[in-house]
Amino acid sequence: MTTVLEVRELVKEFPGVKALQGVNIDVLEGEVHCLLGPNGAGKSTLIKCISGVHEPTSGEILFMGEPLPVGDPAASLARGVATIYQELDLVEDLTVAESIFLAHEPRRGPLLDFDRMHRDTTALLTRLGHESISPRTKVRALRPAAQQIVSIARALSVDVRLLIMDEPSAILDEGEIETLFEVVRRLTADGVGVVYISHRLDEIRRIGNRVTVLADGRTTASGIPSTTPTEELVELMVGHKVDQLYPERPVGGDEVLLDVRDLRRLPAVRGVSLQVHAGEVLGLGGLVGSGRTELLRLVYGLDLPDEGEVWLDGKRLPARPAAAISAGLGLAPEDRKSQALVLDWSSAKNVSLASLGRFTRPLISIRDERETTREQLRVLNTVPDDPDRVVRLLSGGNQQKVVLARWLLRGCRVLLLDEPTRGVDVATKAELYRIIRDLAKSGVGILVVSSELEELVGICSRILVMREGEIVAEVDGKTASERELLRHAVAPTDSPDLAEEVV
């Protein structure tokens, strides 16, 4: 087989930071080459060097045996190197077709050839198995998962030889991931080389041929088989062993903290009742789009319900976040950067935002604020625990810890966690699980939404499954299996055949 991409001793330095310090990787035609590594290991920098966004400091990038022009994204794209970035980079006000052909629109004379654009878009979406997305829909109107599909279609709109995918599955649910894998398999059958970045080891086993592991800007293993045992991979990534990913499972008490009664906001949430007990971790599983995030927003008072009530500690909550917080709720939302953090602020200010009252006497005591938040960041093992550090510069896992520190400082009765470990490396995941367990042990009720079934099965006392805005099943955490959750999530429980097709 031909080598599509060969990277030799790649070094990339930013002022004050050595992001890459000698990286080697080779990608063959028709293979899925997985790139593993903790947050901050340099994965993003590496793919930006390959796609021409960054100019490497030294080292070689050979594409089809020839040096790839560096620092020239257009040239890389023209040779067939397409990249799908972690953060969706679509213009929300354009239509699906316009987004896919942005900057290489088909034209008839000086005018745009919309007919061809729409035809080709439909063809691409059909190839991806998502012909239901209309080429004329505005990107803004699509859910993140569908936007991702548009991103992929955009990458495919040029003749790709090498497709780089940066955590494409992070915002997809199981069914959509399988569709994605189907597309990847078809592409590799055509001889396309794929670089696939993911934190989810199960995916790497399902789709990957070989694995390259990055840690601290170096390749600690290059091109090893994707069947390499988990412990070995984790050790390569973090440099030491992670004893145990999931801590012991907390058992809830009898006391009901949060009582949600027939909450409804059409079309996403169609009558949901649930109770969160003191000391339990209640999981909320289901496909992306099943209404889980929308449910959390209703509980927290971010959206007004059509019907239904939320009770906390025997008191009814008005639908306002400030009221929910003073009653003892906290929310760590799905998208940390856009929904939880003021990125230009220090950790200290982000942590204290919900608890400023306790530092006010009558003016805010900056010293007390810094000391207290530093203490909180230390407890969570945040790196760095410097309260003056701008949160934009922290890795995803540490940003999540800053969000958790905010609610730890505030002291919540019930904590709502939406995808708490998205985009977080394995070692930090283990830490977050331990934090969640400790919180539950201290009597806090935790409601956690996750699209990672393994995670729900690993940490939850109980698991509820949502489908199309309703809760369709309750499963005991101890006996739950990923397969069972998935079956509930995708289809009526009495027709398991459909589930088989998806899995």
Added chain:
Amino acid sequence: MTTIAMGRLKQLEVQEYALAIVVVLIFAVGAILEPDTFPTWDNVRNMLTQASVVGVLAIGLTFVIATAGIDLSVGSMVAAAGVFGGIMLGDEGTSTLVFIASAVLFATGLGTINAVAVAYGRVVPFIATLAMFSIGKGIALLLNDKLPVSLLDLNGGSFGDPKVGSLLWFGNGRILGIPVSVYVFLAVTVAGWVLLNRTRYGRFVVAVGGNREAARIAGVPVRRIIFSVYVLSGILAGVATVLLCARLGSASPVSGNLYELDAIGAVVIGGTSLAGGRASIVGTFLGVLTFALIFSLMTQMNLSTEVQQVTKGAIVLGAVLLQRPEARY
């Protein structure tokens, strides 16, 4: 990459130091170019007095801009509130208190209309306050048939020797040789600094500008905060009105013209981000001083107001370009 290098020393602090150096440099340049007139106590006193009106407006605008908003109507509010205060005095009005109260209340009222439109009517701040810019100018002309109102009656018909506490004292009086209006400007600045940096309210204001959704999820009453900054801007426009009218001894329907641009310019070169989330009262204060020094110097060098206008625009543009190295396309 500057942000990485400056992980700890925040961009704002750097900018504040840089601007302080700029202020000193301009003063030094002025002292060299016009050694006889520029570095004199009289000139400094003059500059500060003139700067205090725009300075008070700029402090209010710092709060508005911190929420990622804008208030284009401050100059018009000054004109309208001044004339309103003047006609409230009546024919033989001699009460300073009536003038101050009615001017401040009127400006606050106009600011509140902005606040309602932006916070509850969800009108884009630029449009809401652009409308008020026009409304304020119109009101100022309508109230007294396009004529200015003389306020000299408050001081026995002349500028001479204003009594402590009388209106003209605020514009022309001195304490320990320093003009009263400068004390007012300094007091507003210090209060603004404390409010922005040392109170929960100030944190909330910047949080709303930095990330509105995140602020809401953290429990910040976003709409009330947005409402409040436009009211605050109105109140301070009222204070600026008093300082201006007290200095001039009259309320003109065409006063306050282009003050919004001077104030916004000062805020922006002070490092407050128009995108919200980053605000500096110290920066605004230094920005006001920078402008005051440059124009005083240019006036003394007999450069025309047209040249000054061009310079003003160029300074704002240059400052913004320097501020945002990471925003290159």
